[in-house]
Amino acid sequence: MIIKIYNAYIIDPFTDKEAVADIVVENGIISRLIFKSQALSLKPDTKPSALNIKPDLIEIDARGLYVFPGLIDMHAHLREPGYEYKETIRTGTLAAVKGGFTSVCCMANTNPVNDNPEVTYYILAKANEEGNCDVYPIGAITKGLKGEELSEMAMLRQAGCVAFSDDGMPVMNAMIMRRALEYSKAVGAPIISHCEDLFLSENGAMNEGKLSFYMGLKGIPRAAEEVMVARDIILCKHFHAPLHIAHVSTKGSVDLIKKAKEEGVPVTAETCPHYFSLTEEAVRDYNTNAKVNPPLRTEQDREAIKEALKEAVVDVIATDHAPHSLDDKNTPFQEAANGISGLETALALSLKLVHDKVLTLRQLIEKFTVNPANILKINKSGIKEKAEADLIVVDINRQWTVKKEEFVSMGKNTPFDGWQLKGKVLMTVKGRKFFNMWQEDK
Amino acid sequence: MKDLIGIKELSRQDIEEILNTAKAFKEVLQRDIKKVPTLRGKTAINLFFEPSTRTRTSFELAEKRLSLDVLNFSVSTSSVVKGETLYDTLKTIEAYNVDYIVIRHPCSGAAKFVANHTPACVINAGDGTNEHPTQALLDAFSILEIKGRLDGLKIAIVGDIIHSRVARSNLYLLSKFDTEIRFVGPPTVVPGYAPDNVKIFYDLKEGIKDSDVIMLLRIQLERQNAAFIPSLKEYFHVWGVKKDVFSYIKDDAIIMHPGPMNRGVEISTEVADSSRSIILRQVTNGIATRMAVIYLLTPREA
Numbered sequence: 001m002i003i004k005i006y007n008a009y010i011i012d013p014f015t016d017k018e019a020v021a022d023i024v025v026e027n028g029i030i031s032r033l034i035f036k037s038q039a040l041s042l043k044p045d046t047k048p049s050a051l052n053i054k055p056d057l058i059e060i061d062a063r064g065l066y067v068f069p070g071l072i073d074m075h076a077h078l079r080e081p082g083y084e085y086k087e088t089i090r091t092g093t094l095a096a097v098k099g100g101f102t103s104v105c106c107m108a109n110t111n112p113v114n115d116n117p118e119v120t121y122y123i124l125a126k127a128n129e130e131g132n133c134d135v136y137p138i139g140a141i142t143k144g145l146k147g148e149e150l151s152e153m154a155m156l157r158q159a160g161c162v163a164f165s166d167d168g169m170p171v172m173n174a175m176i177m178r179r180a181l182e183y184s185k186a187v188g189a190p191i192i193s194h195c196e197d198l199f200l201s202e203n204g205a206m207n208e209g210k211l212s213f214y215m216g217l218k219g220i221p222r223a224a225e226e227v228m229v230a231r232d233i234i235l236c237k238h239f240h241a242p243l244h245i246a247h248v249s250t251k252g253s254v255d256l257i258k259k260a261k262e263e264g265v266p267v268t269a270e271t272c273p274h275y276f277s278l279t280e281e282a283v284r285d286y287n288t289n290a291k292v293n294p295p296l297r298t299e300q301d302r303e304a305i306k307e308a309l310k311e312a313v314v315d316v317i318a319t320d321h322a323p324h325s326l327d328d329k330n331t332p333f334q335e336a337a338n339g340i341s342g343l344e345t346a347l348a349l350s351l352k353l354v355h356d357k358v359l360t361l362r363q364l365i366e367k368f369t370v371n372p373a374n375i376l377k378i379n380k381s382g383i384k385e386k387a388e389a390d391l392i393v394v395d396i397n398r399q400w401t402v403k404k405e406e407f408v409s410m411g412k413n414t415p416f417d418g419w420q421l422k423g424k425v426l427m428t429v430k431g432r433k434f435f436n437m438w439q440e441d442k
Numbered sequence: 443m444k445d446l447i448g449i450k451e452l453s454r455q456d457i458e459e460i461l462n463t464a465k466a467f468k469e470v471l472q473r474d475i476k477k478v479p480t481l482r483g484k485t486a487i488n489l490f491f492e493p494s495t496r497t498r499t500s501f502e503l504a505e506k507r508l509s510l511d512v513l514n515f516s517v518s519t520s521s522v523v524k525g526e527t528l529y530d531t532l533k534t535i536e537a538y539n540v541d542y543i544v545i546r547h548p549c550s551g552a553a554k555f556v557a558n559h560t561p562a563c564v565i566n567a568g569d570g571t572n573e574h575p576t577q578a579l580l581d582a583f584s585i586l587e588i589k590g591r592l593d594g595l596k597i598a599i600v601g602d603i604i605h606s607r608v609a610r611s612n613l614y615l616l617s618k619f620d621t622e623i624r625f626v627g628p629p630t631v632v633p634g635y636a637p638d639n640v641k642i643f644y645d646l647k648e649g650i651k652d653s654d655v656i657m658l659l660r661i662q663l664e665r666q667n668a669a670f671i672p673s674l675k676e677y678f679h680v681w682g683v684k685k686d687v688f689s690y691i692k693d694d695a696i697i698m699h700p701g702p703m704n705r706g707v708e709i710s711t712e713v714a715d716s717s718r719s720i721i722l723r724q725v726t727n728g729i730a731t732r733m734a735v736i737y738l739l740t741p742r743e744a
Contacts, residue, residue, distance in 0.1 A: 205550075210635045214450075216550040216572025216610055286551035330529055332549035334570065 001056055002026050003429060005393065007036075008062035011362050012069055013370040014382025018362065023067065025389040028432035033385045049395070051426075051438045058434070060427070062393060068365050069382050070102025070133070070390040070430060071347065074372040075167070075192070075246060075270060075318035077339070078104065078135070081122060082111025087323040087410045089123065093132040095321070095343040095409035097435045100368075100392045100425035102133045103378065104321075104343075107167045108140040115140035115151040117159035124160050133430050136162040136378060141180045141191060145169040150180060157187045162376040165192035167246060168293070168338075172198055174231060181241035190242040190268075190375060195228035195253070196220075196294065205334050207280040207295045215284070217333065220295050226252040233260045236267050244375055245269040247320050249294040251304035258313045268375050269308075270316035273349035274340055274415070276305045282415050288329040288336035290415035292320070306358050315371045317364075319346045323411020341404075341411030349416070351396055351423035361396070393427040400424050445557040445564040446735050448573035449614040457582065457615060463734035464583050464727070470507070471730055480737060482509040486542035487535055489515045489556075490567070491528075494546055496701055496725070497567050497577075501544050504732035510542070528552065529559065536560050542736060545569070563739040565732075571605050577700050578611035580731040584724050585655055588696055592619040598643075598650045599624065600681065601659030601708055602631040602670070608700045609659055613640070624649050627681055630670045646681050651690055658683060658699045658708045674707050685712040696720050 003025040011018050017035070024032040050061040073096065079087035089106075096104045106123065108114035114123065120137050127135035139161035140151045145168075153164055164184060170193070171177045177193075184191050201224040206212050208219020229245060233256055236243035248254060248271045260267050274292060279299050282290035290296060308314040322339025329336050347368070353359045359367075373380045381387040402419045404412040428435040443456070452460075470478055486505045488498055498514065505512045517531065528547070535543065542563045545553050550570030557564040568574040585592060597616055603609045603625050616623050617639055624641045625632045626649030636642055643649030650656050661677060671677045678684075683697065697709075697719045705711050713719060 208635070210637070213604075213610075213633045213635045214637075216570055216607060218571070286554055327527065327529075331527060332547065332552040332555045332569075334549040334551070335528075 003058045005060045008067040012383045013366045071368040072103040072372040074105045076321040078106040089126045090130040097428040099343040102430045105136045120159035167194045192244045200224035222250040229253045237265045254308040270318040272320045286333040293338040317367045348421035348423045389429045396423045398424040454618040464731045467733040468730040484541040485511045487513040491547045500728040573611045574607040578615040580728040595654040596622040597655040598653040600626040684710040
């Protein structure tokens with residue numbers, strides 16, 4: 001199988017290339033890459049793109065389209081093993097490639113928990129057999145996510161885990177967190193912290209404020225996140241271990257991370273598309289599809305998150321893809337599971353930041369590729385000759401409508417159903433695998 | 443209107459219609475035969491996921507006085523945790539073809555969830571800390587009976603406001619009239635995020651001094667274990683309404699309580715049993731008000 005992509009405007013932060021090129025992929029390897037111009041000012045022209053599929057040859061005239069390295073999602077839930085009724089590695093990675101992701105890091109809160117190498121091996125073997133892209137497991141910081149004893153982090157690392165997190169179950173004991181951070185230095189993989197003081201958030205269901213009072217729902221104050229961000233930054237500073245803060249949702253957290261970075265503390269951070277696309281208003285009608293943890297916050301927080309992305313205080317956009325079954329969401333709000341099925345909408349929601357001139361396209365792609373790769377030390381070579389093909393073809397102007405019933409993820413839980421978005425992945429090439437979304441929604 | 447989910451969804455006109463109808467039903471309740479044949483042949487189910495005696499009894503009496511057939515379905519929270527979802531419970535009940543569902547549930551928004559999933563008329567009898575609309579309506583009815591108006595009154599709500607659906611429904615109702623609303627209590631249970639039209643007082647005397655109406659809320663005894671209040675003794679000492687208030691409240695101020703009250707916590711015996719207290723009148727008015735709500739939700743032919 002040969003894939004030829006002509007006139008693609010490549011933006012590749014791995015190789016630091018941004019130019020028009022022709023790409024030839026043979027048997028999953030980039031055999032030729034010919035740059036037509038190095039001029040950065042060269043913008044894609046407006047002649048229509050075209051796709052031509054023959055049995056052994058796919059030809060794409062990519063005029064007006066972009067080619068990026070396959071995106072990396074450093075925070076997803078693939079639910080396997082244990083919760084296959086919510087998602088499987090097969091369906092989750094299919095949702096990933098459809099959304100432009102060729103690498104997915106899956107959180108440890110499976111059943112059994114990924115706190116021992118056997119679970120890691122199982123995930124990797126399943127991904128190898130049935131997966132549609134690269135899967136990088138994240139191991140648990142503590143055994144059973146209980147926050148009491150460290151898991152066998154070195155063995156988990158050797159088995160293939162790229163980071164450690166008790167995501168969703170914050171390590172409340174500062175001493176255990178200290179030990180985890182210290183130990184992670186020897187292991188060579190960062191700690192990813194879900195920052196939430198469980199005493200402050202105590203059974204809360206949404207952001208605490210006027211709206212939570214109005215709806216009679218127990219709120220989660222912003223302080224619940226910020227207290228833990230502050231604690232973890234202090235630990236990171238004192239014990240000099242790499243710390244990555246997951247799904248930042250508040251202005252206060254942004255301020256703390258900014259200050260820490262200015263002081264040279266080795267901290268990085270991510271946010272998710274819903275935190276810069278929505279506010280707490282999305283739950284006003286007890287919409288369980290907008291129930292996430294941390295909860296959607298206010299307009300002031302949303303603006304701060306956008307500013308933090310712009311100023312590189314927040315390094316990464318991750319999906320926190322959290323698929324759930326219909327039953328998990330078809331309940332009163334308080335009882336509903338937290339999470340949004342995010343892989344299939346993340347890029348388009350994030351491209352709005354480019355259309356609105358918050359970020360340049362290059363900055364956005366960095367947050368989806370080179371930044372997570374650096375944090376997790378995932379070895380990616382980008383788009384270059386002799387490397388494995390790991391790229392996506394994107395029309396950043398294609399309009400489409402989100403239809404949850406068309407999600408390939410088993411999780412149809414999205415607050416974006418019916419939204420008009422601008423920007424679509426037309427094709428994902430991952431080694432010998434090729435996913436064509438060219439004709440969808442046209 | 444198919445359902446009564448909260449006061450939030452009602453207009454001032456809706457509220458006035460309910461209160462006028464309640465007045466007519468109160469006259470029925472004073473007759474020798476206290477029952478009307480209005481809804482004969484229709485069925486109501488009281489679906490209670492939380493223990494409740496007085497609200498359930500009040501609804502049951504209201505339903506029976508409208509000649510409804512009544513089913514009581516009490517579901518202990520633990521049995522729900524064991525298996526059946528609210529959705530499935532609801533579908534089971536729907537299969538009985540009932541006309542009215544009165545629901546109490548520990549989750550805010552549960553009544554709305556039920557209303558969204560059934561063609562029956564749904565009445566919220568308390569959902570989590572969200573709303574208890576018939577309580578606010580019966581409170582308004584009781585105030586009207588004595589004061590003749592709601593507009594122009596100063597109303598102090600005293601106690602655990604954050605956890606009180608009664609306080610929320612009263613707030614939304616009174617906000618639709620020209621009233622001055624005050625929240626009074628310790629800062630741990632008075633919301634920092636109160637609406638703009640509410641005045642907040644941490645001092646009992648200041649908060650209730652010029653009020654026409656003093657609404658007390660029940661202090662849930664477990665609150666002292668969750669650090670909201672140091673002790674019930676201290677609460678009574680600082681925010682409990684005791685007979686010394688008679689020296690500084692208005693002569694015609696009325697004292698209300700949704701019940702069940704804790705004597706010696708939010709209210710002293712002298713105050714509870716005084717002529718200012720209209721607590722028992724509220725109970726009587728609850729039946730008339732609930733009859734009005736059920737009656738007005740009847741799907742009537744054009």
